[in-house]
Amino acid sequence: MVHDLLQEMGWEIVRQESTRDPGKRNRLWYHEDIYRVLEENELHKLKHIDLSFSKYLRIQDLSLAPNLENLILESCTSLCEITSSVDGLNYKLLILNLRHCKSLDSLPTDIRLESVEKVIFSGCSNLKKFPQISWNMKELYLDETAIEKLPSSIENLSRLVILNLKDCSMLERVPSNICKLRSLEHLNLSGCSKLGGLLDNLRNLTASRVLKAVRVAATREAPISIPYLRRLEKLDLTNCFIKELPDNLGQLSSLQSLLLGRNFFESIPSIAALYKLSYLDLSYCERLQVLPELPRNLRNIDAYNCTALGVSSSFSIFFENLNFFYHGARINLSNCLNLDQDAISEFFNGILQLEKRTLKMYGIMRNNNTGCVCFPGSEIPELFVFQRKESFITLEKQEILGDNSLSSLLVCVVVEFRNYHNEGQGLVVVFECLLTREDGTIDMFRGTLRGWNYGNGPDNVDSEHVFLGYDSYSNFSDLYNINHHKYRKMTIRFYVENLTKRLGCCNVKKCGVLCRNDLF
Template sequence: MQDNKVKHWNGVQNLVNLNYVDLSFSKHMTEIPNLSRASNLQYLILNGCSSLLEITPSSIQNLNKLVELDLRNCIRLISLPDGIQSKSINLYRCYTLEIAPKISCKVENLYLSGTAIKESLFVEHPSRLVQLDLSHCSSLESLSSSICKLKYLEVLKLFRRSKLKRLPHDFGDLEASEFLDSKATIIEEVPSSILHLPKLCKLELCRVDDEPTPLNWVLNSSSGSNSIEWIDFSNFQMTKLPDNLGQLSFLEDLYLSGNNFKSMPENIKGLSKLKFLDISNSRRLQLLPELPMGVGVMANDSSSLQSISDPLFLLLPHWRRRKTSFIHCFKLDLSKILHEESCREFCANICFPGDEIPKWFTFQNTGSYITLDQSLDWHNKNFLGFLASIVVSPGFYCGIHFYVVTCYCSVKSEDGEEQIYITEHEL
């Protein structure tokens, strides 16, 4: 019955065998039919019912087998009854909904993205809530400490546009939490207990890039998760990184762009699983410490960066590919990094500022191609491959610098057979 002209449904119908109702895009429907006798109903889909104002308690009472209540894009919806017995409730883009209903302990997934709620919801305990989406809630000002009692909560999304400035102090009590996403917010205070979460894998706390207030967060010496793989602390305005950063032994991706620290803890070299480090726009950082072998580094616009303690991290096993970029790092002393011996085992895309190809490259040419007219012993174990250096002018698109290099390698055998290899590199 999608995109229909249903306005209302009079009376109470005996619909005991009904298990699926889809009235999506019923643009003239201001209230839903009385479904109180549809006791076996599992799915109630009301997506895009733009005239729907409220759902009365009597219309959905006795729906104890409800699996999904979909109210996405009900842009005029102002109220919901408390204690809805559904495993999933989706209120995405219900722009006029200001007060979240009391949630029954049966609800496992609750999506409030784009609503007008100002404070977090009340949840019946013991709660089974696994996923809570509060993203794009532009009026959200606070989170109740009761949210920390959600023992089964795995995913919490707070990103974009909220007025939320702090997280509850008991955040470390969310023992099942695996993913916290609060990127592009104005959060000023984060409890140190957040890194005690035993199952936390991904922590995104990056703030909007024009937020001037430094983050109020002091990590104690015992902070550290045995499971966290991804951390984003971008735009925190941090002047000092936690000394125990190297204790996060499972960390693979670390985003620290837009901060004000002058140095990085030396124990970062102990992060053996680290694959990517973003320190872009770290304008006060002067020295890049010793890093794990093979980590990819994005250091664009780190204008004070002068040296790299040990360039060996640029080398890596041949089975892992990654990119490293030092765009606009004009103070960096390249002569100590790019030399013939250090580059013999490169297996990476690396971008440095400069306007010439190092002289130790054997074959050089002006233009977009070069020809090597000689035989190569492909079976010689000392032959590792080709290392190419090119000078390109920067691209610019929608305010963002970007570099895309496409390489074509044509190999011809003595009998005239040709094989072409193509690779594209975005830096």
């Protein structure tokens, strides 16, 4: 209601610019005004044109709108050319957007757009050639076009910050002089399946912050120049058939996300010096045998379906440095079927003993972190003193009361997956705690263990897996005081769901609970 009133007030303010001649206004929205202005070629004050989804649009003489700043023509599916009259917008046009104009098959070669900052041809699937240009834009989107090569004049785009070539499946090469783009921060080559690999002289892209090259199949070896991109924050080389990584990968000192999934290397050089790294994806690296020494600030690891991966000393050192139960982390080792279940269970018993020493040194940490580790297995680690072969467990007051109040629970479950197929909706183990007072009143709170997030995780799972972790948002001390309310028992029930529904193909077979107080 308020929004509508404000919009109408805005329309009236613009209408008052010229009540009799809409061609003198800087914006038009009423269809009769637009028709009149276009018919009489009165476009002098117009700054913004948006004719998106106009199926039968044929572009007019835009030189009649010399003050135009934004030209938006998304999904004008009959538009097959841009006339040279766009050249008349040389010094004012800032944004040119022709996204999904699927009939557009060529661009004029004589257009000069000195002022333009963003040019979007995304999804122009019949656009095969990009001309020699003198448009010094900041952002250029050519993703999902049919271009076969970029012009050599691209080196003149000294202001270019973003170059998106994603899913240009006909692109056969990128000119080597692209490395002269010293302002380029985002380069996306993902899905350019005909490329003969990445360029070797990437070290000159000194401003680079994001480099994506998913499914650039001919890469084989990651360019040795990549580690020289010291400002790089995200590197995505997923599914590039890489067999060997550069030894100096650990020099990417600004890196926050490293995605190397679905490749063929057997080992990874040390990345322990990547102190800013928070996410590492090694999923479906089926030849990877051992994890490298890992940085202590790493918070998310996806290493599912690494079927040759074994438990290593570096993994133990990582957990000790991480202080898992204080900082929190999500580690997905699902379908890593080569992991020795006895060894990994013993390993986590050791981690829990480490938590015991940490609590004795620092006391109960009241943070808002969550932690979850998922790995193949059918047994609850023995240090979980309360266990049951069901999807729920009940503890009496004397079993759960340690100090004056409870702190965060550590929980562990064994989940049986039966024909689980990942629909991209994530997966969490939910635990619901029901606290029964002496008078029979029940208080409840809910926590979760995040197995995998929206859009990732293993494609299929058909075996039993262990989920171990905690959710500090379910901290007893912040919600309930055991002595004050005189609870007589606590029941915790577990089940598995994605982001939309409970999953019937995932059954909790065993569960275990450990109150942190019990570690003393």
